[in-house]
Amino acid sequence: MTRLFVSFYLFVAISLVVISSALEFILPNESHSESKETQIIQSVLALAAMDKSALISRLEEIDADFEIKPISAVGWSKDERQSFAQRDVVTLYDEEAKYIYAPIGTNEFISLTLPYERVSAPYLVFYLLIFLLLLGLAMALWLWPLWRDLAYITNKVSDLGHETESFSIALKKRSIMQPIANRLNLLSERVHNLLRDQRELTGAVAHEFRTPIARLKFALEMNHETDSVAWKGIHADIDELEGLVQEMLDYTQYDAITPELSIADIPTKILCQKLADHLSLTTDKLLTVTGENVILRGDGHFIERAISNLLTNAIRHAASHVVINIQQTVDSISISVSDDGEGVEQSIAERIFEPFFRPDNSRVRYSGGAGLGLAIVQRIQHWHKGTASVRKSDLGGACFVLTYPR
DSSP states (O other): OHHHHHHHHHHHHHHHHHHHHHHHHHSOOSOSSOOHHHHHHHHHHHHTTSOHHHHHHHHHHTTOEEEEEEGGGSOOOHHHHHHHHTTOOEEEEOSSEEEEEEEETTTEEEEEEEEOOOOOHHHHHHHHHHHHHHHHHHHHHHHHHHHHHHHHHHHHHTTTTTSSSOOOOOOOTTOTTHHHHHHHHHHHHHHHHHHHHHHHHHHHHHHHHHHHHHHHHHHHHHOSOTTSHHHHHHHHHHHHHHHHHHHHHHHHHHHHOOOOOOEEEEEHHHHHHHHHHHHGGGOSSEEEEEEOOOEEEEEHHHHHHHHHHHHHHHHHHOSSEEEEEEEEOSSEEEEEEEESSSOOOGGGTTGGGSTTOOOTTSTTOOTTOOSOHHHHHHHHHHHTTOEEEEEEOTTSSEEEEEEEEO
């Protein structure tokens, strides 16, 4: 901070001196003609030894403010009397004007009043504008390296937590932002280590669950009482637990790295209709696909996964009807999934896509889920530079919208 203050202070101080001196040297005076003061002094010095009438005539020609008085009418100081005796001019000043007293002969003197000449307003405004412009350019020149480093740091920090490796901010050693960059590098490394530990822990726990689940399923298959209510309930619970473990593994995989996307042209309406036809076999709720068959550029596997997650979620909470709608604008393509269920409270609309977010009485607190389905959708949207949002549906429930840039 001290270094920044000192360097900026010195730069501004030096700039002010240099700019002021340069303008005084470069800009012309307000008028190239001789000032009235110069003309008067020249007239007095040239005619001091001439007759009185010639002197008065010359001063009247240049419209000078003068008076001729006896020397004895004024109480002069010793030095001023000595100057008169030597035929020298006496000059006095006050806040209003400059006064010149020149001797005429031995008994009289002429008093000239020279008001200070004011700088005209247009000239002053022009000078001020040029000065401020040059000062602004000088400050922009000084701030440019700082501005560049801040933009670089901002761009780097925006990816904090999304990269597979901790980022490193590399600045020149003489950069003022170097201390901040060093602290951010340490923060990046800590965040990366925490995320890595979290992913490893989640993956390890999920993997460890798969073995006992497989053993339980095998034990149930060996039980011949497959028609009992207890057997069916246990089998459903194990299937539910297996789905939860798979969901956790999928999210861990998606959150760990950014995959290499296989970009292709995707006919969205055909894809949505295929998913609707497949899921309609597992539910008695009506699934409808509307809108245009827009071509979307993206990874077909992940786009299908995102839409499938929204459809599964909508089917689980719909009363009787789910609608998939595809629309396009000049800048974007949107796929919305609406249902006639209980909807989503506005207070949790933004947090509903967070992993493991399961508030009481919310849509994401459903049997067999861990609140990771929508988090996986958000991750897929991030890979495609798109967005995921939720609003109230025209059917009365919730409307989840996937938006992609065209």
